[in-house]
Amino acid sequence: MNMQPSQSPPPFPFDLEDSAAYEAWCEWKLKDYPTRLGDLVVEIGDPAALTGAEHDALLQRVRKTNMALYASARGNDPDKGLIRALGRRFGLERLDHNMCADDDAITSLRVQPDALHQGYIPYSNRPIAWHTDGYYNDLEHQILGLLLHCVQPAARGGANELLDHEILYMQLRDLDPEYIRALMHPRAMTIPANVVDGEELRPARTGPVFMRLPGGQLHMRYTDRSRSIEWRDDPLTREAVAELKRLLRTRSPYHFEGTLQSGQGLVSNNVLHTRSGFEDDESRPRILYRARYFDRIGGT
Numbered sequence: 001m002n003m004q005p006s007q008s009p010p011p012f013p014f015d016l017e018d019s020a021a022y023e024a025w026c027e028w029k030l031k032d033y034p035t036r037l038g039d040l041v042v043e044i045g046d047p048a049a050l051t052g053a054e055h056d057a058l059l060q061r062v063r064k065t066n067m068a069l070y071a072s073a074r075g076n077d078p079d080k081g082l083i084r085a086l087g088r089r090f091g092l093e094r095l096d097h098n099m100c101a102d103d104d105a106i107t108s109l110r111v112q113p114d115a116l117h118q119g120y121i122p123y124s125n126r127p128i129a130w131h132t133d134g135y136y137n138d139l140e141h142q143i144l145g146l147l148l149h150c151v152q153p154a155a156r157g158g159a160n161e162l163l164d165h166e167i168l169y170m171q172l173r174d175l176d177p178e179y180i181r182a183l184m185h186p187r188a189m190t191i192p193a194n195v196v197d198g199e200e201l202r203p204a205r206t207g208p209v210f211m212r213l214p215g216g217q218l219h220m221r222y223t224d225r226s227r228s229i230e231w232r233d234d235p236l237t238r239e240a241v242a243e244l245k246r247l248l249r250t251r252s253p254y255h256f257e258g259t260l261q262s263g264q265g266l267v268s269n270n271v272l273h274t275r276s277g278f279e280d281d282e283s284r285p286r287i288l289y290r291a292r293y294f295d296r297i298g299g300t
């Protein structure tokens with residue numbers, strides 16, 4: 001992939017009333033867009049001590065696709081400090097202390113059969129459908145930056161599909177800009193309250209699917225699940241959601257798929273992703289570290 005550090009997108013392309021800005025952005029976005037998973041991968045030494053060249057190579061990919069992958073020399077080193085240090089190099093500071101995170105707010109994703117995690121699919125070996133992280137957070141606490149680091153892959157399975165949410169926005173807007181208007185509606189998608197044994201652990205959350213951040217960037221809040229989700233009840237929203245789901249399921253050159261190996265990880269602006277089901281070798285269970293931030297990758 002040939003990308004110069006000076007290439008930056010035209011500003012504010014996500015205004016539905018400004019089609020000239022949008023078209024300029026589409027042209028920039030699709031020019032030299034990666035088509036192979038390998039184009040997203042940067043070989044690095046230590047995630048906790050990136051060289052300037054490693055940092056710049058990762059950042060260039062994130063600027064283009066909202067994601068980059070690294071393959072480091074740390075192998076299955078379980079040091080959680082490395083993910084914190086990696087995030088800091090990209091301006092990621094404000095971690096989400098979600099309910100299931102460890103004390104340091106970095107989550108160890110592994111199969112955990114205990115009570116707190118029961119019912120939470122990320123802590124099982126079951127597949128996870130397309131989503132962005134933290135779609136159930138309130139709108140003031142959306143997850144803009146997401147890091148994953150693999151300590152130990154599963155014996156079988158545990159692959160991730162990845163899709164840049166800006167590409168999905170473009171595909172939908174090109175079908176019909178009214179789909180975008182429907183999905184930007186402040187009541188487009190409601191996640192019902194999380195109630196366990198009569199206790200409300202989290203209230204219902206209502207908000208748009210696509211939203212523009214104060215800096216003009218695009219953020220997406222989405223889960224592909226069909227139960228425990230309420231869509232705004234109008235024909236255009238139903239049609240937009242049906243098209244969105246169809247596009248997610250239609251393999252395209254923009255859909256990437258891979259399985260993180262020991263020492264490998266994802267640096268992203270919380271792009272759409274899935275996880276396939278997996279089987280562990282009991283002596284070496286799958287362990288991924290996950291850090292969720294209220295910050296985007298700096299400079300994107």
Ligand SMILES: [Fe+2]
Pocket residue numbers: 131132133273
């Ligand atoms: Fe996720």
